Amino acid sequence: MGRRYAIPLIAAALAGVWGAGLAILHWQGKSALLDRLEAPLVDLRFLIQGPRPAPDGITILAIDDQTVQQVGAYPLPRTTMAQLVSKVGRMQPKAVALDILFVDPGPAEGDLALAKALGETRGVLAAAGLFDRNVPYDADAAALNDLPMVQRLLLPIETLASASAVGVVNIATDPSGVPRHIPLLVRSNSQIIPSFPLRTVSVAMGQDPVLRADEVAIGDVATSTERGYALPLRFYGPSGTVRTISASEVLDGQADEDAFRGRIVVIGATVTGGGDAFPTPFDPVLPGVEVLATAMAHLMDGDGLVRDRRVRFADGCVAILLPILFVLLLAWHRGIWGFAVIALVTAAWIGLTFAAFTRGIWLSATLPLLAALPPAIVFGAAELWLDRRRADRLSVQSRTLRRFQPPSLTRRLAEDPAFLMKPVRQKVAVIFIDLSGFTGLSELLPLDETREMLRGFHALVDQEAVRHQGIVASFMGDGAMILFGLPDSSPEDACHAVEACVGLCLRTEVWMADLPDTIASQIGFKIGAHFGEIIASRLGGDSHQHITAVGDTVNVASRLMEVAASHDADVALSDDLHRAAGDGCSIFESGLLEGTFPTAIRGRSGSIPIWLWRRSHTHMHSGSGERHRSPS
Known part of the structure; x- marks a missing residue:
């Protein structure tokens, strides 16, 4: 805050010094430049006033x-x-x-x-x-x-x-x-x-x-x-x-x-x-x-012109005050209102010099403007340059920060900084995806290769989520949680989630096919999806916050990944999600959809009806109990 006010005040003081220097030269009558610039304005004032009767x-x-x-x-x-x-x-x-x-x-x-x-x-x-x-x-x-x-x-x-x-x-x-x-x-x-x-x-x-x-x-x-x-x-x-x-x-x-x-x-x-x-x-x-x-x-x-020391003193005072005023106006508001006030003050001074001239008082039109305009132009240009630098820096920061938040959430936070400061109850579709066998594989792979694998996997998850109007709420190592219905809910959220499940399967299959066989043969993936009410809010401290969703719906979607793996399926989704998606969502026709099966969820009493979807060419990898791509 101190620096914010210090720079304009210093600039205003320097502008005042500039004006004072010109005022001293004007007082002493030693500025040929001022006289040259003033002469045509004096002639213009004569012409506007027009001829007068001579004594x-x-x-x-x-x-x-x-x-x-x-x-x-x-x-x-x-x-x-x-x-x-x-x-x-x-x-x-x-x-x-x-x-x-x-x-x-x-x-x-x-x-x-x-x-x-x-x-x-x-x-x-x-x-x-x-x-x-x-x-x-x-x-x-x-x-x-x-x-x-x-x-x-x-x-x-x-x-x-x-x-x-x-x-x-x-x-x-x-x-x-x-x-x-x-x-x-x-x-x-x-x-x-x-x-x-x-x-x-x-x-x-x-x-x-x-x-x-x-x-x-x-x-x-x-x-x-x-x-x-x-x-x-x-x-x-x-x-x-x-x-x-x-x-x-x-x-x-x-x-x-x-x-x-x-x-x-x-x-x-x-x-x-x-x-x-x-x-x-x-x-x-x-x-x-x-x-x-x-x-x-x-x-x-x-009846001659009056341009004595009192008039020159008035010129000098305006020459000192006007540049200070212009700089402070630009510091206060560099938009149209700031420039409008500057133009109004300039026009007012010129008008005053013309009005005074008709009464025989020769106020300098040039001195205050020559004192005020260069500092205003320099300060304004410097401020615009600094604004551009700040804008570029903020743009880089914004682009960087957008990579840590989904685009839809970033836009909402920009429009409403208080978004989710208070928890919100909302029905959403939740998808969890996780790589199987990755933990053991990461013990054998170099760190750089492990990072590149995760980078590729996270990129495809993010692309599929955005393509189906979802947001990646969080990446958790070799897994991710995707939400459909934040920041704003839609009747199509469930259908979009179902489409995203299939899209994730297809994209992950392609991604795994491009990995070396020694790596691809040891990993797989599992997806769980559910639809229901969550509580969305901000969590964290004053220095850092993140947006997350909690509730039974989130826990069930996470546990359904285990169900998918235990049944050698690509996706395990709840009947709630299937019904919410409706018959119009026929994306599962590209694979095998089976259900419903009453299934117990670990850590949760009772059972829920679920559906299983798999690609027709999948099989169980020996001893793993999880779904893998069949070796070529």
Whole structure:
């Protein structure tokens, strides 16, 4: 019992350790495999949730194909950019953010015009950081000293930078190129540089951001971040979901001022072939400017994804508990109910992650499943292998044990383990068969030959008993007791017993004929059969029991073997058996049947009528008083 519970508990503990290891990696953001597996499930959740309306506080001014065709150049000349910024500035936006890098000087006239335009409005320019790796976000960063470190910072030229604020436009993508985070802060040597979205919203709100644990607050709006102040992106929809207006409309003076007044205006390129586009769940080519605008919307409305340490802690707890639960479920029930519960729990967790996602909470669908399924599969496979081994071992044991019990009794005991625990009175036919002269012969024969003789004799007795629906209750050295009517009685039991008597005679004659003459000439056989009531029960101790039959019927059948031998007959059967078999049992027509004879039974008062049956060619062996095969 202790081992039965110890193995599942040890397996559950190991499964918990496995889950804890993955949970730690997830907590630290150091499992690339988890991120790769989680990415398509996140995209699926976006698609199931569907597009959402973007906040109204942001307008994208797109330098699109129409604008480039109108101006006749790309990138737009800086004088044109200055004209664009001036016209937007006169519409009283909260801020004008240019998602365009001005890292190289242009014509002096254009640079000065653009600097003047930026100075007349609350402008923000883009800077870019160069990193050793493609993804600058380090999820293990927890303090300012651990922020992503840029190797080189590409800043706007001094003429423009002095007239506006600056923010870094870097976007963190997963291996498939989908934007997942915006690092809100980066380090460059000893400087901490805010991101382009963070700087823009801060300028627009007129307040500096306040950094808290897993949170950035600007004014009354607090936005949840991951470790290292990384902002998870929660896409609104395909390109154009965030209000987008062509820059050509502003240059032509045809733009609706209400689309800019009191809003953040983000100027960026959406021109075909511009290269600044990213694949997202809703759109394979979402412009980079709309990705940045999405981050700004999160900072303004606080509607981004929540994946802070509390969420990761919840993921980790489930990753530890789920594999333990799965292993214990498999240990409890490996049938359909156990797997059904596992499937239900798995579906429930996936459903919970989808439901939480619609409310902006990013629970990991991958971590708990990756933590739970491998231990469950390994444990389940190991249990199935052990079950198969146990089944094979039990099958061997069952086959072995069946050789010690008749098949019909074995089946009954398997169906009813309490069979014959209480004695049962039942009418049965009883046959005894015994080899004559075997005791003396066994003194002369080697042990191996004696064993082989008994093996052959027992085999034919068993075959004949089974063929006539009887059971060998016991082998007694060179003899056997056969019962007809156990475990269940039948009106044909007596007839089957009579048929078995004749069958045993014929089979034993053939068997003896195959023995060497020196052996066959010294042995014979005798059969006694009777029909009546017996008491069938189990006898023995707690360690071993056997099924047997006792009663006067058994004693009479045993004594009738002596009667058969004394009358030079093959079989001596009682008149009770003959009458119970009925006239329809004509098997004795193959030999000589004589009777009835009142016969005294040794050890029993009175006499009973009996019948004698013999083969016509038998004779008495000199001096033996027992029936033998005539020598050839």
